[in-house]
Amino acid sequence: MKDILTIIFRLTVTCILAAMVMGSAFIITNKAKKHNEHVNEQKVRYALLGYSAAQPIPDSMALHEMYRYVVTDKESQAIGYLLPGKEGFIFLTLDMEGKVIDNKPVDIAESAVLEKDLRDKVVQEIAGAGRSVTFADQTIVVTNNGERVAYLLDGKFTGFKTFIGVMLAVDPKFSILGLEILEHEEDPGLGAEIERDYFRNQFKGKTFDQLKDLDVVKEPLPDEYFQALEGNIAAADAAEILAKYGDRDIYALTGATISSRYVNTGVKGIVKKFAYRLNILDTALADQKIKAAF
Template identity: 40%
Template sequence: MREFLKIALNLFVISLVSAGLLGVIFTHTEATRKRNEQARLEQSMSRYLPANAGAVRFAAIHRYLVEEGGRSDIGYVLPVRGGNALLVLDPEGNVLSKTPVAGPVDDEAERDAAVKRALSGGEARYADSYILALDSSGRRLASFIQGRTAGFKTWVKLLVALGPDNAVLGLEILEHEEDPGLGAEIEQEYFRNQFAGRTLAELNALGVVKLPLPDDYRRCLERSKWAARGINPQAETAVCEKYAHEDIHAITGATISSRRVTEGVKRLVQAFVKRMDIVESAAAKAGLEPAFSPEGR
């Protein structure tokens, strides 16, 4: 019996020490992890801002799906004067409720908890985020959609950058689990950059073609290589112009991944344009003062 107790105590002490150690390290690294992740996101967004933008402020709108008693509504976490607010709208865009959200909203887990507290009943599921880049006067310089779409295997998480006129500035693939060498090529510049410069009207009619990517087009799409070789981007952009209004060229061996991502970008952008109109008018109706203002005000 004494032997048993000794063994148990031994193991218990080992577990306790390691749990304590992990706790200490976790509290130290967790804050850094969040900060670095945010910095990484902001860095990839700042690539799409005009070079002379000056001081840029980011305002994030997080969309939740609120389900209660068989009906589903949309909840938006908006930055408003003096904090954040949860605005719940029905599918037609009528205001159902507005409540202040207490607590930080940048981290997904913390935000989920804060939304749950702000909601009187029902269940909220995170859907996607819209991040607006604003200049000092509150004008929109660019908008970013952080959402997901079905890929060939599982979900593909993307970041779509839009200009003030809602034309696509660029596409970033944040996370995916496609096959290396095949679907994983969606990460590559020669696929992603095909989206740059598409206007909203072009995007609506955008398709995918199974044609080999012309060599000169590929060269001009691979922008990071220009910089590495000291080539002036301007000269190459002219080549791109020739192809810029054609359909997306599918990746060899990954037509389905290409088609799903293209479809996803289309749907995300269309939904964003519609939802921003709804949110802006609904926020005004609800008497909220969002930290972003509609264009031209």
């Protein structure tokens, strides 16, 4: 009996120690995973803005994260923005017509804002009992010397198979600075070509007015345009060719016209909706004399 108890005790201690080791390893690994994800996101963001090892990021540049929520109660729906102010974060709630419902300071650290679970919990507390909050999307406002120079937009829309996740960079007039495909399940060798430079870069430089009527054409992509889009020729020559085709529609991927159309429609939708919402938000900030960080 004594031997059995000794064995049970040793097994119990071993299990506890193993659980502690595994738990510690998970915490460390999870932190490392989140850090790597953040680093990769930052690389994509700066690449879309045209920065790289050869083109360093200026010290005067800043990225301001803004989060949009849908706030719902039994009788109505509203839009809430968690955004950085001059003296901490603000939660601004607008009705569906863009009128300000309330404007509350938020007691949350900048590092905590990046953690979705912590951020959502704080927003729910601000919204109050009887209301539910649902995260809608995130926008990054890019400033240089305090002036807005770009917006980084995350978006997801229907693809041929499932969904396509993207990140877009647009300038203050909503012209496209860059497009990155973050996730998709399109067919390899067909729709999966949406990742390629020769497809993505066709959107680069399209103005807001061009986007409104931008379509997809089922025509062969001219070779000179392909080479310029892929970056296979000298920058000066590429710029001349890109300007030549700048007012054209999007050339569809061979054998994947549907995927091409989904990306075109999705990108147009993201930019047009953002432009509409930003106008409403900026009007509310100005009317209420709210000092946002951007």
